[in-house]
């Protein structure tokens with residue numbers, strides 16, 4: 001089965017223009033065209049002027065900083081992440097490792113307030129910060145998904161956003177902390193920062209695509225995120241704490257019958273400063289069926305994927321390793 005690949009287009013464009021940055025406050029018909037183009041060419045773009053109040057972002061960031069500053073023994077009380085809670089170095093259940101510690105939460109408010117007792121000395125403040133952040137970022141995700149549907153000329157503009165707006169949505173929220181990799185002892189002999197980025201980087205979170213529909217990622221002012229344009233070419237994403245990175249997930253690739261590509265990405269822990277990212281993964285309810293939209297299937301572009309439920313896809317994702325290509329298991333034979 002040959003899956004359409006825009007990789008040639010992607011590498012040529014990225015070298016010429018850099019990664020797309022889209023101003024969400026711009027003219028709607030133009031914005032939706034830019035979004036479709038970015039999803040076809042990269043499966044990735046940044047949005048600015050997204051409308052999420054700085055205060056909501058700052059409160060969530062402070063909660064994350066406070067948590068990761070705690071002693072390891074305290075943080076461990078919020079784990080293990082099976083599937084939600086605190087984790088360190090281990091990613092998933094099949095032996096993947098990285099220089100990262102994290103908190104993985106469901107976006108369902110009830111579970112947030114339950115787990116927050118072990119996460120924060122002030123669980124109500126923590127829950128409020130998380131709930132406010134998730135609500136605001138979900139709105140941005142829904143707006144982007146509606147612009148995508150409009151840009152693809154799909155008659156029902158809520159066809160994607162309704163999946164993550166559903167009360168049973170299986171969406172997740174993740175705080176990742178990539179601690180600085182250098183100790184003070186390295187200062188005397190350490191090379192300059194640009195050299196250091198190449199010499200001393202360690203894998204924080206290995207190469208993978210996100211299984212969900214859409215990911216909205218925000219990080220502090222420390223670089224480390226990279227996206228893969230084609231085999232072996234990694235493009236660093238410059239950090240911008242005022243922007244959100246938008247990442248197309250596997251489910252979106254299926255819904256668009258391969259027109260949008262889920263982008264492979266990774267995070268390096270490579271600087272003197274710790275990096276913290278706050279990541280919202282917009283997912284359908286477990287029982288929802290995922291299959292290419294009829295509008296995306298034509299005689300020229302026959303249906304690539306077989307229908308499956310989100311629960312089935314999730315199970316497959318957790319049975320495989322981080323870097324494995326899960327979509328291969330769901331192509332039509």
Ligand code: GA4
Pocket residue numbers: 091092093094096104172174208209210211212281317318320321322
């Ligand atoms: C990648 C995207 C999200 O961070 C995540 C990850 C999940 C985990 O860390 O537990 C997975 C990974 C992610 C994809 C494959 C499986 C599942 C680890 C792993 C090896 C929370 C998710 O939904 O999928």
